[in-house]
Amino acid sequence: MTPRIIVAGGGPVGMALACALPGCEVRVIEAAPVRTQPLPEEFDVRVLALSPGTRAFLRELGVWEGLDADRIAPVRRMEVFGDGGARLEFSARPGAALAWIVEAGRLGGALEARAGALSHVVVTRGAKAVAFGADAQGAWAELESGERIEGDLLVGADGPDSKVRALLGIPFEERPYGEAALVANFETEVAAGEVARQWFRADGVLAWLPLPGRRMSIVWSAPIARADGLEGLDALALAEQVAEAGGRILGAMRLDSAVARFPLRWVRVARPVAPGVALVGDAAHAVHPLAGQGVNLGFQDARALARAIAGRSPLERPGDLRVVRRYARERREDVAAMQFATDGLDRLFATGKPGAYALRNLGLGWVQALPWARNALARRAMR
Template sequence: MQQFDLIIVGGGLAGASLALALRDTRLRIALVENQPPRRPEGWDARIYAISPANVAFLDSIGAWRHLDPERMAPIRAMQICGDGGGKLEFSAFETGVAELGCILESALMACEFWESAKRQSNLTLFCPARPEQLEFRHDAAVLRLNDGATLSARLLVGADGRDSWVRAAAGLSAVNTPYGEKGLVANFSTEKTHRNTAFQWFRDDGVLAYLPLPGNRISIVWSTPDQHADELCALPPELLCERVADAGERVLGKLELLTSPAAFSLRLMRVPQTVAPRLALVGDAAHGIHPLSGHGINLGFQDARELACLLAVTRPWEDIGEVRLLQKYQRARREETVLMQTMTDNLRRLFRESQPGLRPLRNFGLNLTNGLPFVKNALARYALGAL
């Protein structure tokens, strides 16, 4: 049996960033992952909008400076359009910051995290490997892998995604609310320059976002009912480009497809208990959120930051798997997570409701907020600093 202080199951963005955040500690860490990340040819269709707070976190763990700036695009403005003339606009300049966020590919971050992890002296990688059996003892979590290896640690962290094996093996419940929608993602080249502006439209058929990529390129996320998403995925490239351009009011002119469309099911997932004796959950294993806010991975990075800060200051004689210690992490992350889940869920419901009189009311709300600079900038600064 191999002994560690910490075992992290899942080497995705949240799990790997947690490991990197603990690189200068005394902790002996094991990271278990089924397969290493790979860079796709061309541009990765799975992209993320990283908040300035998380840019600072990634810089603090030594990852941000190694990412290729030619593959990243800053967001300097954002336009949100309602379904009846409402509009809300944000500007980095008006908010008093250099940028509202940064768009980059998931694979770009994942590959850089992985290369850094391979060089980390207090980290042992188990890859390819899958967990097969988990046992919690009074003084340790014991994990058996599919190759027969057995690992033991005072704390085990589940960072293995929304269908977390760790969460299920530990008996922690997850309350799933399917949206009956899929998130369709694809990348396009554009006729007109996006000027580092992100666009979002609340439409009768869902929520469409244009996110800027370097050059005249964008990535889209179209959250739309299952049948419509399947229809869009089945369209020939030329027709898909026309549909996406029309849905985006042709603000960027003609579009050309760069990556094949892909769609994934959307659901709200609440996990009432994210810690237990010798166990903590981070990232998508701990929460699920509608993509309209763009904050899913930002929540995951903040999970990793909070847990790493807590573990880094423990004294040698303290037990990092003690539940009273882990409950500090759960309390610290609960408010932000519940707030974002509730806000995005209610916003989605507001624009999906078709009750008479609701459409002009919700669009009036967007226009009213847009006309109140103090309120608008307060919202922007909250998102920039808290997430």
């Protein structure tokens, strides 16, 4: 019998997993009734830096081709600055890219269009799941409408507040960063030129991500009071602060979008699996956006879980603990390393604690001076 997989959550990770399971019948349940459609002429205020590993996966799924290549900005070089003059740079090999900046809304649209075209996937929108159950024999989800869906495996792809995690009692640790991320797009006097830039400052971490043409997107992760202050500025004053924080290297700026705000927190799940259930994406780990790696980790979860399900023996069911544990084992090191690195960088470099100024500037200088450390960072960023 064809295995039935219930995916709770139709965000990027849940949709990618559904596309990656051609040997199964997959039902994706998504609470939001409609996908917010970005306006054709505007750049989405949410963008994602996608790694080469993610691009390879999206190509395997036939999703990458569904994106408009003219709206994607490759990142060939990364420049990281301290606020005391320290600087760290790394570049991709000739012809390669460290990452690609893609609009989140358009990526979601391409994933959903691909899932909708596949005969093994059914996506149900406007369907909030309110109860779940799972054991080695099978899994179920109950929707707000009263509908009950049965399957062999339940996948929690329902984001950092995962209801699957909560209702199935999967232990997790959570800690707010006491920071919020502001994101917005700007028109710049000078084109960013396929370079991403990041500043570690006393008032948080500011990233400038290139967009096609003379545009860029920012993520400013700042302590709450500073984020409140930035959010309260009018368009001119905000553009001035952003330009000033980056030493005006792209000249004058003009705000070109709304400003969106996201609270930041750390979520760690030591064992993201149990009989009949697996967590993927932000449901399994939430990381600080300073490394731009959250959804990249999630896509690799989806790839690994799909592989564990497809590679099971004829005697194993998809929800068997042995099967889902193979997935968890494959992802453990990568997720732990990324959580350790992003959390450590945030604690060490991006705070107003005594010593942080010297540390972030000395630290960047040391890494710049050590080719092996620079290469290790570039290699990790490119996975």
